[in-house]
Structure formats: structure tokens, C-alpha cells
Amino acid sequence: MKDFPKKNIVILGNGISGITAARHLRKRTDRPITIISEEHPYFFSRTALMYVYMGHMPFEATQPYENDFWKKNNLNCIQARVKNINGRKKYLEFKNGETMSFDVLIIASGSKPNQLSCPGNDLNGVHGMYHKQDLDRLESLSHSIKSAVIVGGGLIGIELAEMLHSRGKKVTLIVRENSFWNRVLPDAESKMINSHIEAHGIRLLLETELKAIIPSEQGGVKEVITNKGEVIPCEYIGSTIGVSPNVDFLKDSGIALGRGVLVNSFLETNLPDIYAIGDCAEQTQPQKNRRPIEAVWYTGKIMGETLANTLCGKRKEYLPNHWFNSAKFFDIEYQTYGRVEADPDPKEQKQFYWQHQNKNQLLRLSYHPETEILQGVNVMGIRMRHKIFEQWLDQNKTLEEVVDRLQEAYFDPEFSKNPIAKIKADFAIIKQ
Amino acid sequence: MVNKKSLSQNTALLLGFLGLLLWSSSFWIEYQNKTLMLSIGFLMMSIGVIGYSYSLYFTSLAGIRNNGVWFSSLVSRSIWGWLLGLVLTGFYVLLYFYPEFLGYNEAGKSSGLVAFFDPLSVLLNGKPATQWFLYGTVYTLAIILFGIKFIFKYRNNRYQVFRTISVIFFQLGFAFLIPEILSKLNQDLPYFSKDLKNMWPLNYYFFEDWHFNNMLNGGNLGLFILIFGLLMMFVISPILTYFFGKRWYCSWVCGCGGLAETAGDPFRQLSSKKISVWKFERWMIHVVLVFIFITTIAVIWTYLGSETSGETLTRKYFANVIIGFLILLILVILVWGRKELNKDAVNTIISIATILIFVIIWQSKWNQENLMFVDSYSLRKWYGFGVGAAFSGVLGVGFYPILGSRVWCRFGCPMAAILGLQQRLLSRFRITTNGGQCISCGNCSSYCEMGIDVRSYAQNEENIVRSSCVGCGICATVCPRGVLKLENVSSKNRY
Numbered sequence: 001m002k003d004f005p006k007k008n009i010v011i012l013g014n015g016i017s018g019i020t021a022a023r024h025l026r027k028r029t030d031r032p033i034t035i036i037s038e039e040h041p042y043f044f045s046r047t048a049l050m051y052v053y054m055g056h057m058p059f060e061a062t063q064p065y066e067n068d069f070w071k072k073n074n075l076n077c078i079q080a081r082v083k084n085i086n087g088r089k090k091y092l093e094f095k096n097g098e099t100m101s102f103d104v105l106i107i108a109s110g111s112k113p114n115q116l117s118c119p120g121n122d123l124n125g126v127h128g129m130y131h132k133q134d135l136d137r138l139e140s141l142s143h144s145i146k147s148a149v150i151v152g153g154g155l156i157g158i159e160l161a162e163m164l165h166s167r168g169k170k171v172t173l174i175v176r177e178n179s180f181w182n183r184v185l186p187d188a189e190s191k192m193i194n195s196h197i198e199a200h201g202i203r204l205l206l207e208t209e210l211k212a213i214i215p216s217e218q219g220g221v222k223e224v225i226t227n228k229g230e231v232i233p234c235e236y237i238g239s240t241i242g243v244s245p246n247v248d249f250l251k252d253s254g255i256a257l258g259r260g261v262l263v264n265s266f267l268e269t270n271l272p273d274i275y276a277i278g279d280c281a282e283q284t285q286p287q288k289n290r291r292p293i294e295a296v297w298y299t300g301k302i303m304g305e306t307l308a309n310t311l312c313g314k315r316k317e318y319l320p321n322h323w324f325n326s327a328k329f330f331d332i333e334y335q336t337y338g339r340v341e342a343d344p345d346p347k348e349q350k351q352f353y354w355q356h357q358n359k360n361q362l363l364r365l366s367y368h369p370e371t372e373i374l375q376g377v378n379v380m381g382i383r384m385r386h387k388i389f390e391q392w393l394d395q396n397k398t399l400e401e402v403v404d405r406l407q408e409a410y411f412d413p414e415f416s417k418n419p420i421a422k423i424k425a426d427f428a429i430i431k432q
Numbered sequence: 433m434v435n436k437k438s439l440s441q442n443t444a445l446l447l448g449f450l451g452l453l454l455w456s457s458s459f460w461i462e463y464q465n466k467t468l469m470l471s472i473g474f475l476m477m478s479i480g481v482i483g484y485s486y487s488l489y490f491t492s493l494a495g496i497r498n499n500g501v502w503f504s505s506l507v508s509r510s511i512w513g514w515l516l517g518l519v520l521t522g523f524y525v526l527l528y529f530y531p532e533f534l535g536y537n538e539a540g541k542s543s544g545l546v547a548f549f550d551p552l553s554v555l556l557n558g559k560p561a562t563q564w565f566l567y568g569t570v571y572t573l574a575i576i577l578f579g580i581k582f583i584f585k586y587r588n589n590r591y592q593v594f595r596t597i598s599v600i601f602f603q604l605g606f607a608f609l610i611p612e613i614l615s616k617l618n619q620d621l622p623y624f625s626k627d628l629k630n631m632w633p634l635n636y637y638f639f640e641d642w643h644f645n646n647m648l649n650g651g652n653l654g655l656f657i658l659i660f661g662l663l664m665m666f667v668i669s670p671i672l673t674y675f676f677g678k679r680w681y682c683s684w685v686c687g688c689g690g691l692a693e694t695a696g697d698p699f700r701q702l703s704s705k706k707i708s709v710w711k712f713e714r715w716m717i718h719v720v721l722v723f724i725f726i727t728t729i730a731v732i733w734t735y736l737g738s739e740t741s742g743e744t745l746t747r748k749y750f751a752n753v754i755i756g757f758l759i760l761l762i763l764v765i766l767v768w769g770r771k772e773l774n775k776d777a778v779n780t781i782i783s784i785a786t787i788l789i790f791v792i793i794w795q796s797k798w799n800q801e802n803l804m805f806v807d808s809y810s811l812r813k814w815y816g817f818g819v820g821a822a823f824s825g826v827l828g829v830g831f832y833p834i835l836g837s838r839v840w841c842r843f844g845c846p847m848a849a850i851l852g853l854q855q856r857l858l859s860r861f862r863i864t865t866n867g868g869q870c871i872s873c874g875n876c877s878s879y880c881e882m883g884i885d886v887r888s889y890a891q892n893e894e895n896i897v898r899s900s901c902v903g904c905g906i907c908a909t910v911c912p913r914g915v916l917k918l919e920n921v922s923s924k925n926r927y
Binding site for chain 2: 016045047048051054055056057058061062063064066166167168199200297298301302324326327328330331333335383384385386387390411412413414415416417
């Protein structure tokens with residue numbers, strides 16, 4: 001058992017949450033910090049893995065810090081698999097049998113892709129796209145892939161479709177819902193993406209599910225059968241039906257688990273000195289209008305910073321400000337600030353929506369039906385300033401004022417064709 | 433690994449290469465009808481490049497298409513990249529140091545590749561071609577054709593489109609056609625630079641005695657060029673840089689930048705983003721700046737001592753001007769720079785300026801012949817060889833496929849150093865980061881031709897205010913989350 005002279009901090013996972021915590025801790029304390037990851041010894045941007053497969057960047061370019069950064073900052077990075085944790089006796093056990101004690105443990109073990117449930121889901125050629133190992137596997141299979149089927153109408157699904165498409169594979173995207181990502185995106189946004197997916201030459205099958213995967217003679221994939229009876233030949237199946245907290249290894253740790261690691265608003269687990277942040281954390285009392293598990297980059301970052309504060313003596317509650325997120329669906333950029341419901345309750349939320357006649361540009365402002373106070377914004381193909389919208393949401397600005405001052409938030413590159421005059425004109429017509 | 437090229441792409445490529453081959457063949461073959469061959473080659477290359485670009489980019493929707501960049505041997509520092517680097521470097525070595533191999537004959541009639549361009553040269557400037565006319569033609573053609581390719585590639589972004597039209601316009605008009613035509617109209621005047629946008633210190637010989645005399649003896653045109661050159665340096669450039677950052681020059685007007693942005697675009701990702709390289713860059717580019725500054729004042733100093741200089745400007749007067757300028761520089765650095773620049777930079781600038789002041793005072797007191805105790809002729813010879821030719825040409829362009837497209841601009845260009853210093857301290861320009869939206873993907877850093885680690889700022893929600901940024905805007909263009917925007921509206925929070 002390794003012992004440390006000073007109270008040591010062990011961080012499980014070197015994704016954005018764990019690394020943000022580590023960096024902020026290191027700014028304020030010289031306590032020993034160890035970061036453990038099975039995936040890769042150093043931090044890389046998971047969201048950029050797609051660009052490695054597409055040939056936009058070499059893998060090294062996904063690493064925001066040079067490799068000697070960690071040593072220089074006295075952050076001890078270990079690549080190993082943790083098999084089990086003893087939360088009460090405060091040590092963890094590695095796969096190879098070694099153990100390590102800790103004084104403070106931060107669990108930032110992230111997510112794991114959900115598995116398909118149909119027969120054939122364990123075949124070689126059926127994979128998620130989450131870990132670096134998934135990328136490596138896809139790369140090693142790539143030369144033999146002519147056609148690919150991707151299951152799941154979410155962010156990773158469409159990114160995987162773009163990846164394979166960029167390498168000349170024939171791609172079919174299978175979505176259970178009747179429109180792409182429409183649990184999150186309102187109808188117009190979702191439809192815009194549907195047609196954009198098809199414009200790129202991707203086959204999009206809505207309201208479709210996989211019934212079975214038929215193996216090839218070599219033990220790989222030969223074809224899939226959908227619930228509508230269609231047979232689609234393919235050599236690769238991307239399973240992108242969502243992610244779940246990666247917490248299986250904690251079953252016998254004594255740490256309370258729900259779907260993820262249960263934490264209070266201070267990111268504390270049921271055991272002292274053990275915390276959880278990022279995708280793997282499940283809030284027992286989430287804030288109003290927020291979900292208990294929010295597996296996105298930004299919340300992970302905020303949790304990491306919040307916890308670093310707490311551990312340095314300034315106990316801080318995790319109070320994420322207004323929700324925000326962004327994505328890029330092939331060529332259409334999407335940003336959202338605040339709360340825009342896909343299917344709003346008319347008593348809770350009304351929406352003003354504008355769409356460009358022939359370009360992929362859209363703006364949707366949501367507001368309270370009575371007070372007309374701004375609740376959120378969706379933009380497609382237009383860039384908007386995060387800080388300005390955050391201010392407007394904080395200051396309870398009304399819809400009318402927001403439309404009036406929209407130019408202040410406009411963030412498109414110089415010389416772009418500015419849609420705001422049109423938006424205002426349409427708004428004026430609707431108001432009358 | 434590379435996506436297969438389509439038939440139309442291959443046909444276009446073949447046509448373009450045959451055109452290039454036709455031009456190159458004049459190296460060995462003396463064509464009877466040069467005008468015809470020149471035109472056929474030009475057409476073949478144009479159709480080749482434009483046709484290839486069209487079928488490359490218009491077969492898919494508008495958007496960022498850097499697919500397969502790192503799988504391509506030509507642009508990922510693999511065998512084809514090295515070979516291309518070798519060929520380009522070889523061409524530059526011949527051009528600068530052995531033009532006779534290209535057919536140039538100083539004493540009489542040229543032959544070979546240089547003479548091949550005679551018809552065009554006679555048409556434009558009334559004289560047979562020199563190696564520099566050959567170079568200018570090829571250079572301009574490269575900017576036009578690859579500029580069109582660039583516009584196709586980034587047609588979804590109007591900033592990129594406008595900027596590229598601008599560099600094509602300035603290269604074709606200001607650097608190529610206007611100077612040639614002015615030469616034709618003023619055949620009896622001695623040579624001086626007629627490229628209005630090519631100012632000191634990028635045009636390092638502007639203040640050299642021969643150039644100075646030629647401008648003075650160059651009639652109205654010469655005088656205009658002299659006055660406009662001074663205006664550019666001391667008035668126009670500082671004003672534009674204040675409002676727009678150095679991009680108004682480096683990525684909208686400059687010819688070196690123009691080539692880097694167009695023909696060099698496929699290589700932009702090869703610039704190193706290492707912190708160590710950034711440190712080296714800061715030393716290197718400022719060493720060149722000090723070198724050209726000293727060379728220039730030494731040359732003027734020598735000139736003022738000679739008989740041709742007349743009585744209006746004396747060494748003593750010149751010394752006072754330079755000392756005044758250096759004191760002003762120290763004050764500016766102390767006032768604006770102390771907070772913004774790192775301590776080493778402030779100390780270095782102040783020490784060098786102080787040393788210069790003392791040396792100039794000492795030497796002007798004794799009216800010594802050689803400022804800095806070095807013969808100004810050997811200084812300028814070394815600058816011309818080391819920086820003007822070897823660095824900006826051989827290394828700057830020859831090494832595109834190895835070190836990226838902005839090697840010269842990043843490590844060697846004294847003009848970029850001056851504009852950069854101003855951009856850092858006295859300009860509105862910055863790249864704004866959009867709140868917390870950065871996902872650290874690294875596209876911005878990867879495609880920064882100047883080797884700026886843009887991501888390191890964006891992920892910390894900091895604005896990017898860097899002296900080396902040429903404002904090409906590619907970081908903001910390739911960002912998949914809409915995080916970056918080039919801005920120059922007035923703001924209290926520039927940093």
C-alpha cells in the first residue's frame with residue numbers, strides 16, 4: 001500500500017470533470033494529487049475523437065495540454081483499471097491486485113455507452129463510440145466497412161454518421177422516434193436536421209428499430225433486420241442509444257448508487273471524503289427544471305471547479321446557472337441557452353419561432369405565457385453570445401425587449417448575412 | 433486511407449500538371465511561338481486547378497471539409513510533402529542564387545525558362561523578362577488559382593471569401609500589374625519599387641542609398657512613391673492597425689500572406705503549437721526586427737556621410753530623430769507594455785533601445801563612419817542574403833510542406849513583428865471567446881497557421897490577444913461550437 005506524507009487526493013477519471021477539478025485544486029493546494037484512468041494516461045477531448053477518424057486532426061491534437069504539463073504541475077497520472085473501492089477503509093484496488101490508499105476520493109468515471117438489446121448485439125462489428133478504444137477499434141475495422149448502420153437518434157449517432165460518411169461509407173441512420181432527437185429539439189429544428197441528414201446522402205429511417213443482427217461467417221456482422229422487416233447489409237453497427245453512468249465497479253464500495261453515484265448538491269456521496277462529479281454523478285435533489293444526471297461537457301466542467309473550491313476549504317454548493325448546450329449536426333451549428341421545451345405545456349411556456357426561407361437558419365425564443373419573460377433560446381445556423389443571454393435570463397427580460405436587442409447577442413463572423421432585421425420584421429407582424 | 437479521387441478530379445489534376453509541365457519544358461526546349469505555349473499552359477493550369485477544386489468542393493454541401501487532411505501524404509509531412517518541399521526549395525535556391533540556371537543572362541539575351549516569359553513581359557513592361565518577372569508571374573498565378581480554390585472551400589463563410597478576393601486584388605493589381613505598367617510608362621527612370629503596399633521593413637531596401645537616390649531621381653512618380661512609403665509606415669499603417677489589428681495587412685493585403693493563405697492553405701495545420709516553439713518564435717522574429725532596424729539606420733547613417741546626401745539632413749539631425757524615436761518607444765512600452773507584456777519582453781526592448789541610444793550619441797559625437805562599428809554595406813548584404821532571400825524565400829515558401837504556410841510570417845517577418853507589437857498594445861482587435869461553449873476539441877489550434885494554441889484561451893473563456901495573430905479567421909470558421917469571433921468594436925474588456 002502506497003502512503004503519502006500529506007493528505008492525498010485521488011481522482012478517478014481524466015475526462016473534463018476530473019481534470020478541471022485537478023487543475024483548480026493544483027492552483028490552490030500542494031497536496032498530492034493522483035489521476036487514474038484506464039483509457040489513456042493523459043487528458044484528451046472526447047468530443048474531438050470524431051475529428052481524428054475524419055482526418056481533421058491527429059490524436060495528439062485532441063490533448064489540450066502537452067504531456068509534460070502534468071509532471072510540471074505535480075499531477076500524478078496513472079493508466080490503470082480500478083477494480084473495486086473500499087469506501088470506508090479508504091483504499092482502492094487495481095485490476096492487477098495492487099492497492100492505493102486515499103484521503104479524499106473524487107469519482108469522475110464518466111459514462112459508458114448503452115448496449116443494444118437485440119440478438120447479435122455482442123458481435124464483432126457492433127460498437128459504441130465513446131472511448132478512445134472505440135475509435136481505435138473503428139479505425140482497425142474501417143478498411144473492411146462498406147456500409148454501416150447506426151442506431152440511435154442523438155448527438156453521438158449523428159456524429160458517427162458524419163464520421164463514417166466522411167470516409168466514403170454508405171450510412172443508414174436508424175431512429176426510434178418519428179424525427180431526429182425530438183425529445184430535445186422542437187419540431188422545426190428536428191425536421192431541419194432530418195432533411196440536412198438526407199441532403200448529405202445519409203439514409204434516415206425514422207420510427208424504426210433493430211430487430212436482429214445477422215452474423216457473417218467470419219464472426220462479424222452481415223446484415224441487420226429492422227422491425228419493419230427490411231434487411232440492410234452492413235459490416236459495422238454503431239450503437240449510439242445513449243449513455244449511462246459508468247459505476248458498475250462501485251457496486252461493493254459502500255458508496256450509495258442509483259443510476260449513478262448519488263450526491264447531494266455539494267457533490268458529496270454518502271461516505272465522508274468521497275465525492276462524485278460529471279457524467280457519473282446523480283443529484284439526489286436536482287435544481288428546478290434540471291435533470292438528476294446531466295451528461296454534458298459543460299456541467300462536468302462546472303462541477304469540477306465547484307468541488308475544487310469545496311476541497312480547498314470553501315464549501316460550495318453546485319448551482320449551475322442557466323442551462324446551455326451546443327452541437328453541430330453535420331454543417332448546422334446549434335446553440336441553446338435557458339429552457340426551450342420540445343413540446344411545451346402551453347400554461348408554462350410559449351415560443352416565438354423564426355426560420356429562414358431557404359437557408360438552414362432558425363431562432364426560437366421561449367417565454368412565459370403571461371409575463372412574457374424570456375425562458376430560453378434555440379438557434380440553428382446562427383451564433384449567439386452566451387454571456388448576453390445569460391444576463392437577459394438573469395434580468396428577467398421580456399420577449400419584446402430581447403427581440404429588440406437581439407443584435408447585441410449576435411455572434412456570427414464578420415460580413416455574414418445578418419438575419420436579425422428579418423427576424424424583427426417577422427416578429428412585428430406576428431405581434432399585430 | 434485517403435478518399436478516392438473521382439474521374440473528373442483526376443482529369444483536372446492531369447490537365448493542370450501537363451500545363452505546369454509545358455511551362456517547365458521551356459527549361460530545355462526553345463519554343464518558336466512562346467505566346468501560344470505560354471497561353472496554352474496558362475489555360476491548362478487554370479482549368480486544371482479550378483476544375484479540380486470545383487469537383488472537390490461542390491460535390492458536397494458547403495461546410496468545413498478538412499476530411500482526410502492528416503491521411504494525405506502531401507500535407508501531413510510524409511513522403512510527398514518532403515518531395516514537394518525539396519522541389520520548392522530547389523526552385524528558390526536557383527531563383528535567388530543561381531538565376532543563370534533558369535536562363536537568366538545579366539549581360540545579354542536570356543534563354544530558357546526566363547526567356548519563355550518574354551512575350552508577357554514585353555507586353556506589360558516593355559522589356560524582356562528577368563528571373564524576377566518569371567517569379568512574379570508564377571507567384572501571382574498561384575495566388576489567383578489557389579485563391580479560387582480557397583473561395584470554393586470556404587464559400588460558407590463570407591469573411592473568408594472577401595478576404596481572399598482582397599489578397600488576389602492586391603497581388604494582381606498592386607504587386608504585379610501596376611508596377612509593371614508603371615515601368616513601361618516610365619522606361620527612362622532608374623529602378624525603384626513601385627509596389628505601393630510593400631512598405632519598410634518588409635521591403636528592406638527602401639532606405640538603401642541606391643533606392644533612395646533612384647526615388648529622388650525618379651521624377652514625380654519617384655517622389656510619390658517615397659512620400660507614400662513614408663505615409664504608409666508612419667500614418668496609414670498605425671491607424672489601420674489600431675482599428676482592425678494587423679490583419680488588415682497580413683491576411684488582406686500582403687503578398688507573402690496572400691500566398692500563405694491561398695497556395696499555403698493546405699499546409700496550415702503543420703505549424704507547431706508547442707510552447708517551446710512559441711518561445712523560439714518570440715526571440716527569432718524580434719532578433720530579425722532589431723537586425724533590420726540597425727541595418728537601416730546604419731545604411732542611412734553611411735548615406736548621410738556621403739557627398740550625395742546634400743546638406744538638408746545631417747548625421748547629427750538623424751541621430752536626434754532616432755534617439756527621439758527610441759525614447760518614445762521606451763515610454764510607450766513603460767506605459768502600455770508593463771501590464772500587458774511579459775517582464776522579459778519589457779526588459780529586452782528597453783535594454784536594446786538604451787544601448788542603441790548610447791551608441792548613437794557616442795558615435796554622432798565623433799561623427800564616426802560606421803554606425804554600430806560595422807560596415808553598413810556588409811550588414812545590408814547579410815540581411816539581404818540571410819533574411820531577404822534565404823529566410824523569406826527558400827525557408828518561407830520552400831518549407832510550406834514541412835513547417836506550415838506561415839514560417840516566414842511567424843519567425844522572420846520584421847513587418848509582422850512591428851504590427852504585432854502594436855496589435856498587442858494599441859489596437860482594438862481581438863478574438864472573442866463565447867462564454868463557456870468551448871469543448872476543447874482543438875480544431876482552432878490545429879488549423880491556426882501561426883501556431884497559436886487558440887484552444888488554451890478559449891477553454892479558459894479568455895479572449896485571444898496575441899501579437900502574432902494575422903486574423904485569418906480560420907479558427908472561428910472551423911470551430912464546431914461557434915465559440916470564436918474576430919472583433920474590433922471598441923470595448924473596455926479587450927482581454
